[in-house]
Amino acid sequence: xxxxxxxxxxxxxxxxxxTVAFRLADARVYTAVExxxxxxxxxxxxxxxxxxxxxxxxxxxxxxxxxxPAAGAVRIxxxxxxxxxxxxxxxxxxxxLFPWKTAIDNVAIGLEIKGTPRRKALEQAQAWLTSxxxxxxxxxxxxxLSGGQRKRVGLAQVLIRDPKILLMDEPFGPLDAQTRQVxxxxxxxxxxxxxxxxxxxxxxxEEAIALADRVVIMSAGPGSRIIGDWRVELPRPRDIxxxxxxxxxxELHRExxxxxxxxxxxxxxxxxxxxxxx
Amino acid sequence: MSRAALLLCxxxxxxxxxxxxxxxxxxxxxxxxxxxxxxxxxxxxVVSQIVNWFSTGVIWKHLAITLWESILAFxxxxxLGILVGFWFARQPRVAAVFDPYVKMTNALPRVVLAPIxxxxxxxxxxxxxxxxxxxVFFIVFFNVYxxxxxxxxxxxxxxxxxxxxxxxxxxxxxWPSALSWMFSSLHTSVGFAVVGAVVGEYLGAxxxxxxxxxxxxxxxxxxxVFAGMFVLSAFVILIDMAVTLxxxxxxxxxxxxxxxx
Numbered sequence: 120x121x122x123x124x125x126x127x128x129x130x131x132x133x134x135x136x137x138t139v140a141f142r143l144a145d146a147r148v149y150t151a152v153e154x155x156x157x158x159x160x161x162x163x164x165x166x167x168x169x170x171x172x173x174x175x176x177x178x179x180x181x182x183x184x185x186x187x188p189a190a191g192a193v194r195i196x197x198x199x200x201x202x203x204x205x206x207x208x209x210x211x212x213x214x215x216l217f218p219w220k221t222a223i224d225n226v227a228i229g230l231e232i233k234g235t236p237r238r239k240a241l242e243q244a245q246a247w248l249t250s251x252x253x254x255x256x257x258x259x260x261x262x263x264l265s266g267g268q269r270k271r272v273g274l275a276q277v278l279i280r281d282p283k284i285l286l287m288d289e290p291f292g293p294l295d296a297q298t299r300q301v302x303x304x305x306x307x308x309x310x311x312x313x314x315x316x317x318x319x320x321x322x323x324x325e326e327a328i329a330l331a332d333r334v335v336i337m338s339a340g341p342g343s344r345i346i347g348d349w350r351v352e353l354p355r356p357r358d359i360x361x362x363x364x365x366x367x368x369x370e371l372h373r374e375x376x377x378x379x380x381x382x383x384x385x386x387x388x389x390x391x392x393x394x395x396x397x
Numbered sequence: 398m399s400r401a402a403l404l405l406c407x408x409x410x411x412x413x414x415x416x417x418x419x420x421x422x423x424x425x426x427x428x429x430x431x432x433x434x435x436x437x438x439x440x441x442x443v444v445s446q447i448v449n450w451f452s453t454g455v456i457w458k459h460l461a462i463t464l465w466e467s468i469l470a471f472x473x474x475x476x477l478g479i480l481v482g483f484w485f486a487r488q489p490r491v492a493a494v495f496d497p498y499v500k501m502t503n504a505l506p507r508v509v510l511a512p513i514x515x516x517x518x519x520x521x522x523x524x525x526x527x528x529x530x531x532x533v534f535f536i537v538f539f540n541v542y543x544x545x546x547x548x549x550x551x552x553x554x555x556x557x558x559x560x561x562x563x564x565x566x567x568x569x570x571x572w573p574s575a576l577s578w579m580f581s582s583l584h585t586s587v588g589f590a591v592v593g594a595v596v597g598e599y600l601g602a603x604x605x606x607x608x609x610x611x612x613x614x615x616x617x618x619x620x621x622v623f624a625g626m627f628v629l630s631a632f633v634i635l636i637d638m639a640v641t642l643x644x645x646x647x648x649x650x651x652x653x654x655x656x657x658x
Contacts, residue, residue: 185554203557215555219573219650228569229559260650280559 131316169337170386470529478537529593544578
């Protein structure tokens with residue numbers, strides 16, 4: 120296993136032995152994540168992969184400040200995180216657009232709440248919609264857009280605020296296989312233009328290797344831990360369609376899958392016995 | 398069925414129904430009149446009564462009064478409903494304390510309040526407005542309360558992550574969500590505003606459609622009662638059409654509203 124070496128770049132997100140627990144309805148405590156230790160360097164693209172219900176999203180919510188860890192610490196650019204993570208943009212798995220706003224208003228809102236004049240916010244929003252390929256759909260409401268188009272609007276909505284950290288929770292999960300690949304390439308294209316630290320949660324190992332600089336594997340829950348950390352040395356810029364044909368890609372995939380498979384089977388066995396937290 | 402054929406069938410139903418009414422009210426069948434004119438009047442008398450009301454112009458005053466009462470009841474009831482709905486939804490403790498009283502008041506048939514309101518607010522329009530308000534308030538209140546409570550947590554989290562303050566969340570998330578719930582019950586609440594006005598008038602007033610019907614009933618003028626009923630239904634249908642127009646304008650972002658349009 121090729122352990123990731125510490126880098127000289129500043130650390131954008133650092134989870135230091137973060138443990139997350141939930142109180143269940145019957146007063147028992149469910150430990151979702153146990154002592155997670157993870158550092159994402161500035162400009163680094165890290166993918167978290169794990170079986171269903173392993174607490175990947177939980178980890179992301181901790182980094183976002185939406186959840187407080189029961190133990191351990193979260194540091195954002197070496198500052199302890201209190202409250203919401205103001206440096207982060209969050210792309211949710213479920214539909215998170217404001218259904219009562221048009222696409223352009225959904226994108227512009229990120230600037231408007233910061234006090235940018237509406238005219239200027241709309242101008243920039245239009246530019247962002249164009250760069251995600253939706254320039255002609257500015258006045259559509261979310262329900263008039265396809266799932267992939269909604270994700271594009273979501274991406275523009277997050278990126279227009281120019282966050283230093285991008286948190287993504289299985290953002291392309293609900294999309295079909297082809298749209299996922301197109302969205303993956305779009306994401307890489309936007310990310311290459313302005314490298315932000317990315318924490319990308321997915322259950323799709325291929326997607327993780329194709330996109331990320333590092334792939335982190337989590338064990339099956341409850342009390343899931345980070346059990347593996349691989350550096351992806353595939354050259355950039357990458358094309359997701361072609362990178363999958365690379366020999367190095369296959370070797371890495373086989374190596375990581377060897378570890379992941381066991382956890383997936385465990386996770387599957389648990390999910391058929393009792394409902395998980397995810 | 399094509400639009401024209403559908404319309405034809407719909408008109409046919411009315412024509413047949415009216416023809417039967419006229420027939421059984423005026424022509425003896427098997428030796429007797431099945432719909433005695435004293436109790437059932439007949440369509441021609443009813444129509445001539447309606448024509449008379451409109452040609453002399455007496456009806457306009459009554460329509461205007463009823464419309465005005467309905468509008469006031471709707472506006473005041475909605476404003477109160479939105480205010481209290483928001484308040485309760487954002488302050489669960491307050492909601493918990495008042496919960497039994499809200500349920501109790503809502504369970505009360507509002508008609509029994511009419512005499513009290515007549516005492517408190519007199520026989521003018523305000524006792525009718527008050528009755529309408531008690532009906533409209535609860536519909537709007539429950540919907541706004543629900544709308545604020547049922548905001549999707551993902552959308553809410555998204556707003557927070559985009560940097561919204563509590564006030565901005567109110568304006569960009571809670572408020573539109575609550576309004577969409579309120580507008581989805583617009584037909585019901587507007588309908589109840591009219592019900593409040595008419596029932597109030599019926600129980601004691603000096604003007605309005607309800608008063609007109611009550612007056613006709615008082616002198617056993619069945620044609621007048623039916624004429625009042627028909628004018629009232631036409632009035633409610635017109636208001637309902639206006640509401641539909643407003644709704645389509647306001648809820649363009651909703652999948653169902655867009656599909657109907």
